[in-house]
Amino acid sequence: MKKWLLNWRLFSLFSVMALLLAGCGKPFLSTLQPAGEVADMQYSLMLLSTAIMVLVIIVVTIIFVYVVVRFRQRKGEEKKIPKQVEGSHTLEIVWTVIPIILLIILAVPTVSATFKLADVKPMNKEKRDKDTVVVNVRANLYWWEFEYPDYGIITSQDLVVPTNERVYFNLKASDVKHSFWIPAVGGKMDTNTDNKNQFWLEFDQKAADKAGGIFYGKCAELCGPSHALMDFKVKPLPRDEFDQWVEKMKNAKPVVTDSVAKEGEAIFNKSCIGCHAVSPVDKRPEQARTAPNLANFGDRTRIAGILDHNEENLKKWLKDPNSVKPGNKMTGTYGNLTDEQINALAKYLMSLKVE
Amino acid sequence: MSTVARKKSLIWDYLTTVDHKKIAILYLIAGGFFFLVGGLEALFIRIQLAKPNNDFLVGGLYNQVLTMHGTTMIFLAAMPLVFAMMNAVVPIQIGARDVAFPFLNALGFWLFFFGGVFLNCSWFLGGAPDAGWTSYASLSLESPGHGIDFYVLGLQISGFGTLIGGINFLVTIINMRAPGMTYMRMPMFTWATFVTSALILFAFPPLTVGLIFMMMDRLFGGNFYHPAAGGNTIIWEHLFWIFGHPEVYILVLPAFGIFSEIFATFSRKRLFGYSSMVFATVLIGFLGFMVWAHHMFTVGMGPIANAIFAVATMAIAVPTGIKIFNWLFTMWGGNIRFTTPMMYAVAFIPSFVMGGVTGVMNAAAAADYQYHDSYFVVAHFHYVIVGGVVFALLAGAHYWWPKMFGKMLNETLGKITFWLFFIGFHLTFFIQHFLGLMGMPRRVFTYLPGQGFETGNMISTVGAFFMAAATIVLLINVIVTSVKGQKAEADAWGDGRTLEWAVASPPPEYNFAQTPLVRGLDAYWIEKMEGKKGLTPAEPLGDIHMPNSSILPFVISLGLFIAAFGFMYRTEASWGLAVGIIGLLITLGSMFLRSVIDDHGFHIHKEEVLEAEKGVKA
Numbered sequence: 001m002k003k004w005l006l007n008w009r010l011f012s013l014f015s016v017m018a019l020l021l022a023g024c025g026k027p028f029l030s031t032l033q034p035a036g037e038v039a040d041m042q043y044s045l046m047l048l049s050t051a052i053m054v055l056v057i058i059v060v061t062i063i064f065v066y067v068v069v070r071f072r073q074r075k076g077e078e079k080k081i082p083k084q085v086e087g088s089h090t091l092e093i094v095w096t097v098i099p100i101i102l103l104i105i106l107a108v109p110t111v112s113a114t115f116k117l118a119d120v121k122p123m124n125k126e127k128r129d130k131d132t133v134v135v136n137v138r139a140n141l142y143w144w145e146f147e148y149p150d151y152g153i154i155t156s157q158d159l160v161v162p163t164n165e166r167v168y169f170n171l172k173a174s175d176v177k178h179s180f181w182i183p184a185v186g187g188k189m190d191t192n193t194d195n196k197n198q199f200w201l202e203f204d205q206k207a208a209d210k211a212g213g214i215f216y217g218k219c220a221e222l223c224g225p226s227h228a229l230m231d232f233k234v235k236p237l238p239r240d241e242f243d244q245w246v247e248k249m250k251n252a253k254p255v256v257t258d259s260v261a262k263e264g265e266a267i268f269n270k271s272c273i274g275c276h277a278v279s280p281v282d283k284r285p286e287q288a289r290t291a292p293n294l295a296n297f298g299d300r301t302r303i304a305g306i307l308d309h310n311e312e313n314l315k316k317w318l319k320d321p322n323s324v325k326p327g328n329k330m331t332g333t334y335g336n337l338t339d340e341q342i343n344a345l346a347k348y349l350m351s352l353k354v355e
Numbered sequence: 356m357s358t359v360a361r362k363k364s365l366i367w368d369y370l371t372t373v374d375h376k377k378i379a380i381l382y383l384i385a386g387g388f389f390f391l392v393g394g395l396e397a398l399f400i401r402i403q404l405a406k407p408n409n410d411f412l413v414g415g416l417y418n419q420v421l422t423m424h425g426t427t428m429i430f431l432a433a434m435p436l437v438f439a440m441m442n443a444v445v446p447i448q449i450g451a452r453d454v455a456f457p458f459l460n461a462l463g464f465w466l467f468f469f470g471g472v473f474l475n476c477s478w479f480l481g482g483a484p485d486a487g488w489t490s491y492a493s494l495s496l497e498s499p500g501h502g503i504d505f506y507v508l509g510l511q512i513s514g515f516g517t518l519i520g521g522i523n524f525l526v527t528i529i530n531m532r533a534p535g536m537t538y539m540r541m542p543m544f545t546w547a548t549f550v551t552s553a554l555i556l557f558a559f560p561p562l563t564v565g566l567i568f569m570m571m572d573r574l575f576g577g578n579f580y581h582p583a584a585g586g587n588t589i590i591w592e593h594l595f596w597i598f599g600h601p602e603v604y605i606l607v608l609p610a611f612g613i614f615s616e617i618f619a620t621f622s623r624k625r626l627f628g629y630s631s632m633v634f635a636t637v638l639i640g641f642l643g644f645m646v647w648a649h650h651m652f653t654v655g656m657g658p659i660a661n662a663i664f665a666v667a668t669m670a671i672a673v674p675t676g677i678k679i680f681n682w683l684f685t686m687w688g689g690n691i692r693f694t695t696p697m698m699y700a701v702a703f704i705p706s707f708v709m710g711g712v713t714g715v716m717n718a719a720a721a722a723d724y725q726y727h728d729s730y731f732v733v734a735h736f737h738y739v740i741v742g743g744v745v746f747a748l749l750a751g752a753h754y755w756w757p758k759m760f761g762k763m764l765n766e767t768l769g770k771i772t773f774w775l776f777f778i779g780f781h782l783t784f785f786i787q788h789f790l791g792l793m794g795m796p797r798r799v800f801t802y803l804p805g806q807g808f809e810t811g812n813m814i815s816t817v818g819a820f821f822m823a824a825a826t827i828v829l830l831i832n833v834i835v836t837s838v839k840g841q842k843a844e845a846d847a848w849g850d851g852r853t854l855e856w857a858v859a860s861p862p863p864e865y866n867f868a869q870t871p872l873v874r875g876l877d878a879y880w881i882e883k884m885e886g887k888k889g890l891t892p893a894e895p896l897g898d899i900h901m902p903n904s905s906i907l908p909f910v911i912s913l914g915l916f917i918a919a920f921g922f923m924y925r926t927e928a929s930w931g932l933a934v935g936i937i938g939l940l941i942t943l944g945s946m947f948l949r950s951v952i953d954d955h956g957f958h959i960h961k962e963e964v965l966e967a968e969k970g971v972k973a
Contacts, residue, residue, distance in 0.1 A: 024789055024793055025792065025793030025807050026793070026794075026805075026807045029794035029806055029807070030792065030794055030807070031792050031793070032792050039725075042721060042724065042725050045719050045721055045722040046792075049715065049716045050716065053712035053713070053715060056676075056708070056712055057705075057708060060704070060705070060708050061705065063687075067683055067686045067691075068701060071622070071687065071688060072693065073690050073691055073693075080623075080690050081623060081690070081884075082623055082624050082689050083624075083688060084625045085624065085625070085627060085684075086625065086629070087628035087629065088628070088684075091684065092628055096673060096677060099672060100673055106715070107666050107669055110666075110718075110719040110720060111665065113721035113722075114658045114662050114720045117721050117724070118657065118658035118661075175493075176494045176497050177494060177588065181796065183725065183729075183794035187722075187723070187727070188724055188727060189653050190654050192588070192654070192655065193588055194587050194589055195589075195655065197655035198655075216794065216806070218794065218796050219796070220729065220797075222418070222486065222487045222491070222494065222798040223494060224415075224418070224494065225413075225800075227418075227798060228798075228799030228800045228801050326413060326414030327414055
């Protein structure tokens with residue numbers, strides 16, 4: 001076969017596949033609609049490997065169909081005994097060497113990408129560049145904490161990152177093993193209980209716009225009854241907006257004007273403050289930070305990571321957390337609250353905003 | 356001992372048997388039962404996931420069902436069913452009268468059986484294990500209740516059984532081959548059993564070590580996996596996968612062996628490239644130990660380890676590819692008969708190729724960061740385990756059923772089972788590749804609407820019901836056949852090539868009246884082609900030495916079963932420690948009895964053999 005013909009076929013195979021796969025899934029969640037450098041790299045590897053594998057499947061299928069149709073027993077052949085062939089050295093060599101070549105074609109970019117994705121030098125420099133954004137991710141039973149060590153602020157559940165630049169992550173778990181995954185933006189990395197893992201991601205602005213300004217994040221390691229509900233969200237912002245957000249977070253303080261919300265604040269300070277902080281600047285050690293930081297709770301996109309963000313859902317969550325997230329650690333820690341108290345609390349929490 | 360004395364009662368006979376053919380039936384029944392249990396659990400999983408926010412099985416309970424589905428299918432269904440095939444066939448294929456250690460063979464079965472029963476007792480005693488079949492250390496140590504203890508102790512007991520079985524088959528194949536049965540004349544299924552047994556020998560000890568550490572941590576205050584006390588949870592992952600990856604090959608190599616027999620038989624041709632098939636089997640077995648860390652690409656081992664394990668994993672595709680093409684060319688130029696076993700074998704090729712190629716995709720470490728722990732991986736390993744192993748077990752069951760039970764399974768019902776299962780399998784799992792790529796993590800008890808997962812999951816659930824229907828048809832087939840099946844001849848399919856088709860269906864308890872002389876690959880085929888009715892004997896007809904049956908294997912295993920309960924409840928019940936010690940005493944006592952009682956077996960006299968053989972001929 002002429003080389004250009006082979007190339008052309010491979011190319012068209014690629015494009016057909018890319019078209020097919022791109023129709024799959026949602027832009028805020030699907031690995032098939034890559035939204036950043038890492039996901040792009042992984043997506044091209046997927047396409048390359050799928051192309052090679054489809055080629056293999058086609059070859060096998062052609063031989064398979066031919067054999068099964070051509071050599072099936074026909075009427076009057078019931079007694080026929082075919083020639084007992086021992087094997088063929090030529091064929092053996094053919095189907096040993098060709099797969100080896102195909103695998104080398106796949107292995108080289110695999111190894112190269114594996115090393116590229118592990119390049120976290122910029123975050124580990126003795127003196128980090130001012131522009132390098134580092135986020136400490138701490139996974140806990142069914143919630144995520146995001147700490148920005150260079151800015152001294154902490155948030156939870158909604159990860160805010162600048163777009164079009166590499167963002168570096170330190171990953172760990174505080175109770176059992178979890179895994180940090182933002183499918184549209186890049187592959188996952190485990191948060192271990194033993195050590196700190198590091199990797200980087202890049203969030204593409206255009207893709208973020210297409211996805212509606214939010215990417216979905218998931219826990220990808222079985223961690224208990226509510227593993228399925230351990231979602232988080234990612235808000236990618238252009239760099240200048242991100243910087244503004246950081247400034248606001250640094251200076252955020254709860255401002256309560258409404259009288260009902262004030263009541264709520266009182267309840268909060270009695271029953272909740274032991275675990276939840278309401279200021280992004282939380283100097284307590286991480287062992288003491290046993291619940292999500294609520295400083296910008298009013299700006300968030302979901303209640304408990306999964307319910308639509310409104311007061312009604314918040315009340316539902318406060319009333320009976322276990323019915324929303326089985327096995328969560330908040331259930332039973334704050335006694336029984338009356339409906340009125342829950343109303344007040346919800347008002348107060350919804351007023352916690354930095355934007 | 357006379358024949359009358361040995362015919363006490365059916366139940367007592369099976370409790371005490373050391374005959375490999377009866378042990379095969381025990382494995383088949385027990386493994387089949389657990390296969391139904393695991394299948395039921397799978398159905399529950401699919402019902403729960405049929406629609407978003409479903410509340411059929413929520414949170415912790417779902418995790419229990421999910422854990423037990425995986426654990427049951429691998430350890431209590433696939434493994435014993437593989438052992439059923441090995442026991443039913445391998446000794447006869449090599450021209451032996453039994454395995455090397457018949458007593459150990461029975462012990463292996465009963466250990467597996469009591470381990471499995473113990474594990475499933477958890478359902479009625481406070482809840483099943485809920486940390487996944489992989490039972491990763493941090494989660495399993497956190498898990499409340501006794502679920503994980505059932506997992507640890509149950510698998511420990513049944514793991515001993517598997518290890519004993521593996522050693523037994525190694526020794527049997529090395530030592531018990533009939534005259535002329537050289538290694539390179541062994542049927543492919545025997546070769547696969549041989550390599551699998553070697554894998555068991557090396558793969559199960561790491562699991563045992565891992566389980567002992569976990570038992571120490573959970574029951575005796577150990578700190579092997581507590582990072583705060585200097586332990587490490589990642590080491591469990593390594594130990595588990597150093598066992599777990601070879602385990603895949605422990606299951607799939609016998610499957611390859613079964614298919615090799617079926618392809619040759621129903622194409623009426625010798626296996627194409629026999630020596631390269633042997634070479635590929637050994638190579639897969641060897642490489643199987645070099646790749647475990649590809650289950651851990653996202654753990655954070657660093658790019659060097661990830662790259663090495665990625666390339667090593669890809670290498671396995673080469674010997675596997677060799678096998679696929681050799682099977683295709685076994686059929687090439689053949690005279691293919693589409694019997695039920697052959698349908699499974701033929702369907703296995705495209706199904707397993709799918710599982711194989713997604714395996715290579717998973718091997719690409721950088722891309723695996725996306726696939727890992729997503730439904731893509733769920734789809735991949737079900738293509739390998741169902742499309743490879745389960746197809747093979749169903750094929751093998753239909754193929755050797757006449758040999759094991761002396762009756763042919765109904766072909767029409769068999770083909771209905773096949774089509775239902777084949778369609779259901781692809782319907783269930785093909786779409787899961789895409790669910791994973793679309794961002795659905797595995798082991799989730801539910802998913803929220805609006806993420807694009809609805810259609811795929813619904814299709815998957817529908818597929819599962821097809822497989823359930825197939826299983827019901829299979830059960831009907833088994834029942835109908837047992838009641839009024841067509842009696843099978845020695846060479847039940849008319850095209851048998853290997854020694855098991857030369858003896859009666861079912862074979863007499865001594866297998867061969869005279870040990871056969873093997874004159875080449877496909878020994879029985881050679882004799883048939885030369886126009887002979889039977890095998891060439893390698894010895895004169897004489898008295899046959901047989902092992903005595905014994906209840907001790909049952910009692911030894913029962914002791915461990917009791918002991919496990921005792922030690923599990925040691926801290927919370929006053930009787931715990933005592934029961935634990937009593938259980939161990941029962942086990943050690945029976946082992947002592949076994950050591951001191953002289954047991955020389957018995958002889959079946961020449962006249963009895965002649966009588967029995969006449970009965971078969973007439």
